[in-house]
Amino acid sequence: MPRLKAESRDAAILLSPFFVFLAVFMIYPLIASFYLTLNDIALSDLKPVFLGIGNYVELFSDKLFQQALLQTLAYLTFHTAVGVPFGLAIALLFNEEFRGRGFARACLLIPWATPPIVAAMLMYILLNAGFGPVIYAFEIAGLLPTQYTIFGNPDLALLGLAIVSLWKSSPLFAFIFLSGLQNLPSEVVESARVYGASSVGIFRRITLPFLKPVLAVNCILSGILALSGTQAFDIVIGITGGGPGYRTYMLYFLAWNQAFPWNRLGYGSTIAYVVTIIAVVFALVLLRIWYRRK
């Protein structure tokens, strides 16, 4: 028993920096921002006026919040429903033996390794209707009309952002899948082949069930990235600034706008809290589905 006590004390000492970090940078901001959600407060004077749940009630009548919520959910759905399978497809491809695979895998990391705001600016320049070389190349090839605008088109801008976001996230999903694929026992696959299973059959009956935990992780990650990660802010502010109109406003971007440029720290914090709640619910639902199936 004394030995255990000593070990517990050691563990507590060794873990204490982590708990201090957690308390200062996670728990305190979480509590402080919750306090902000109950107040009308602006950075310009920091005089809180207690509103109770007033900020939460306002959300129900705030059309911009509702639009941003719908757009965020659409973005999240696309990001997960298309991005995760796309990441899986890349992983399956890169799991095969081919010449230059190592180099190709290294290249695959580039979009993910690029800082989000740099990626956003890069895409903004490449795909700009006025001076973007990609759009210009399509124009020359006769595939697009002159000065075709993606991010200035209200019907295309959100989709454009989602595709940019996929370009950035899919490699991450692919690498996570790849780590799962490399743990796939080759004997099982070989046995299936010996018994005449087709590639599709192997994928459906062996590979996919084996990857389910990784799939769940990727789906949760995708949801968090699309809701509150860099994809939900940097790409929006770097490419469209929320426009055209309000067509690419997303909750995280709206929360920042309310808190800072629009000088409503309390209301902005409330929106950020809603984002957090959605992220948690999304993760819980996915985990529940996963464990129930298991």
Place this chain on the structure above:
Amino acid sequence: MTSNISTGKEKNLAEQGTDRRKFLKYGAGVVVVAAAAAAGYYALQPAPAPPTPTTTAATTAATTTAPPPVTTAAPTTINFYTTGHMGFMYDVGRLGWKPVERYMAANPNIKIKTMVDSYFDVYTKESTTFAAGTYAWDVAYTNGILLAEFSVGDYWTPLDELGGVPPEVIDDMVPYARCASSYKGPEGTLYGLPRMYEIFTLMANADILDAKGIKFPTSYEEFLEACEKVNDPKHGVYAFEVGLKQGYLLSPYLCFLHGNGGSLWKNDNMQTVEPDSPESIAAVEDMVYLFKNFMPPSAIEKIAFVEASTDWYNGQMVFGLFYGWPTMVVTDPTAKIKRVYNWLWPGKKKIVRSASQTASESYGVPRTAKYKKEAWDFIQYLSSREVQVQDTLGMFWKQENEEPIPSYWSYMTDDRFKAYPMNIILRAQLAQSKYRASRYDQRPSYGAYAAAIEAEIVNALTEKKKPADAMKDARDACDKILETEYAKYGGGYWDPWTEMQNLGSKIDKLIDAIPVEDQYKFPF
């Protein structure tokens, strides 16, 4: 259980416990020694000098001339926070004239530590720093928006507390610049000394206009006629361009609004923001018409003239609406535009000639500054004739740059401005100042108003809504913002336009003092 691979010996739990304790013991020792060393280091640093109360009137900004003033301060490092679009600061201008280095050379005891951020990052950085209440800067950049929001919270030091600005210097400031450095009312407290001033004007590719025998338009109707004649999208030449992307759209919109005889504020107690006025709807209709007929489709993706200016440089746009500096394109031998006309943005039916929201930036001293006396000396230097004139002379063709005209009347007629194209820029800026402009950004909720109005203008431009419906929605959004703003801050915002109207003859004299060739002279 851990195994010691190198020796093959396995340690028992007691030994491992001893190891951990040793590690903790020595680790703690290292931390204590490091902390003591750090504490000792900081204890030996000289304590910052307390802010010196200033009781005498400071030297006037208007009369400060080169060389930089020599101060007798104790060795001090001033933290100076500014934006990245001021090329003159960092030797990217043609003249390579660096005022900060010059100031340090003249004041060996003063070291200026300059911190630079993008214009678009300054707001967040200042708001969070001020709200945190910590010391970060002794001198910080400000403009109308930052001034309004942060003087409400008493984050800026009023200049009266630093020594005050003599009345003759205040009189010498362009009212729009003074407005951007103060909060509420012509007699409002000054929190900063202006470093610049500028206003939107109409620029035209003179080569194209002259080749087609078209006169520079002096009314909106003439402008449309000229656009019809010069527009040639098949050859990649568009009659008109201004960036229409949200983020900097309010200023060009205000040109159209004022050009239709409107105003963003109602003249009532609350100074109600009314983007759904008939003049405002007409303004948006004009913008939609120009966008559909005479502008490149890509304009919807470009922020202000900065991004549209590639077409200007390439000779692919005829008319442009922006601050004066793109006129400097003619000084770049590689540009495909060799001569520029620069004069007034014409209003409709010759009723008014209108202007944009004016731009003015200042430097102020945050409340949390450590070296206020030194900071005050430095901002007077930055606002001095020599710095402002050199700033304007540093104007050159570079998209990301922004070198404006001086913010004091007496600096405008400096002899160094009397050559083309500087002279036509100065004359146009002065002439445009005679007509309806604004400084709406002095309201604490300006950012929210601007976002709401700009988003709805873009909805109209992209035909998602009719202009009247879009601006009605903008009004609804503005009413909500106004309600909160008025409850918190009240009204009483100053529109310097009233004061500007009394300065017509003074401006005329200044214009007359700047010589220009006949071909660049246009009627008022």
